[in-house]
Amino acid sequence: MSRARLGRYLLLQARDFIVDRALAIVITFGLVVMMSYESLGPGGRALIERGGVHAWELAARAIEQPVSFTWFITALMAVHGISANDRTSGRFRLLFAKPVSVAHFYGQAFALYGVLYLVLALLFVASMGAIFPIARVTAVGAFAVLVASYLLVGGVCFLLSALWRFDWGTTIALAGALTYLAAKFRHHPWLNGFPPFWELADQADSLKYLEPLEWRPLVWASAYGVACFLLGLVVLRRRPLAT
Amino acid sequence: MIEFAGVGRTYAPLGGRRVRAVDDMTFTVRAGEVFGIAGPNGAGKSTMISMLLGFMSPSEGRVTVDGRAPRQFVEREGIGYLSELVEINPRWRARDAMVRFAILAGIPARAMDASVNEAMTLMSLEEHAGKRVKELSKGTRQRLALGQALLGDSRVLVLDEPTHGLDPLWTQRFRELVPTLRRPDRAIVIASHNLDELERLADRVAIVDRGRLQRIVETRGGVSDTAVTRYRIAYRGGEEAVREVFPGATSLAPGEVEVDVAGLEGLNRGLAALIERGVLVVAATPAYSVLEEHFRQAVRSDA
Secondary structure, three states: OOOOOHHHHHHHHHHHHHHHHHHHHHHHHHHHHHHHHHHHHHHHHHHHHHOOHHHHHHHHHHHHHHHHHHHHHHHHHHHOOOOHHHHHHOOHHHHOOOOOOHHHHHHHHHHHHHHHHHHHHHHHHHHHHHHOOOOHHHHHHHHHHHHHHHHHHHHHHHHHHHHOOOHHHHHHHHHHHHHHHHHHOOOOHHHHHOOOHHHHHHHHHHHHHOOOOOHHHHHHHHHHHHHHHHHHHHHHHHOOOOO | OEEEEEEEEEEOOOOOOOEEEEEEEEEEEOOOOEEEEEOOOOOOHHHHHHHHOOOOOOOEEEEEEOOEOHHHHHHHHOOEEEOOOOOOOOOOEHHHHHHHHHHHOOOOHHHHHHHHHHHHHHOOOHHHOOOEHHHOOHHHHHHHHHHHHOOOOOOEEEEEOOOOOOOHHHHHHHHHHHHHHOOOOOEEEEEOOOHHHHHHHOOEEEEEEOOEEEEEEEOOOOOOOOOEEEEEEEEEOOHHHHHHHOOOOEEEEOOEEEEEEEHHHHHHHHHHHHHHOOOEEEEEEEOOOHHHHHHHHHHHHOO
């Protein structure tokens, strides 16, 4: 047997993403788009039709709510169980008896899922833009938050999935606890060592101000997520698949 | 080709009881041979196979495949592996699953269709090609898993309970298939509860029990000339004579007993004594096959 060319497996991993994950993400994005539209009311719709700055402000508020609501959950949908599911179901046995590197296999899946998730995020922002007169600064900001959320939430979840089976539950608990702690102890330096979920929540929240987002927290959150992903690859290289 | 050198493995779950699954196991599987692993449930077979595939590391000792750490060997060359519990994504279709495994086995794109078709035909899966894995019967799933194990011309094949779930026809076909898989540069390991199957297919069989290698049996050896062996004797008439010659005989049915006899000479002396007393001997056959006899002794002697 010769070493597998994992690149050829890419299309099949894309199919897995579409079948197993994309539908749930599309439904979530679709529902929030619908809810945003429904919540406008006749006054809001009239304001949008008139256009101008007030319409932009309304659109910014209209996109802030769904992004705040979905950035965490959709990124989690895209990545949860990425490696843990195969271990707990025992499917790893037939997959990794083949000439395949475990880290390479799941690393490729994470990168591909990221690209596909961002396509869905782009469609989400575009469909919001079709309903509301979204200012460019708001659209770019919303997309940037979703990119950073995939990297941070996905990266943390990838690491936890490499470590054990309860990755999604742990990610939710961790994010919840850290957001609470960040609200209580805002500027304590010890918080800097933890995944900065609260920074993304803040950035999603500030989408409503029609101003460019702060890039530093977004870059920091993304870098933190990438570091977790890389650490996850190291764990996958070293950990036993069977326990 | 495959070497276990002083291998031990202890499971130490957090807050749980430590379990010694494999203890001081040393043996070699040579290229060109079919090597069996037999043992009761919980003997350590699955742990041995997990270590052989690099799915877990030994707590002590060393496992090597072709001189390399197992995971290193697997990631470079792959092992044709059929797992005891066939776990394939239930939503995949049978042919789709085979294509996936073929890609992962490193089969080039130009040979993909031919290899997949060959595996599907060999396992008579053509009519199931479009079915989802969850729609397949246990035996058909087992054939799918066996087919994927044979993709890619691996130098090491590990078949864990290969006939589990197969009907008698496919069990027979599997037994005919294994000799065709033999190659001078290939080692085949078969783990099974079915001693008859191992005796037919394997050159040597490791008997393991409670994590320890009890003995390695050469299956082509035949009945021992000297060891105590249990024989089944069928006869006509002279029940008292049978009791007299073989006082420890266990009656199985009218005209049929089992006796423990030391060596072939002892058996022949006993049969001669029966014939002298007017008993008609219909048949005298080992009550157990060579492997079964070893298995009984090895597993019982340590109990």
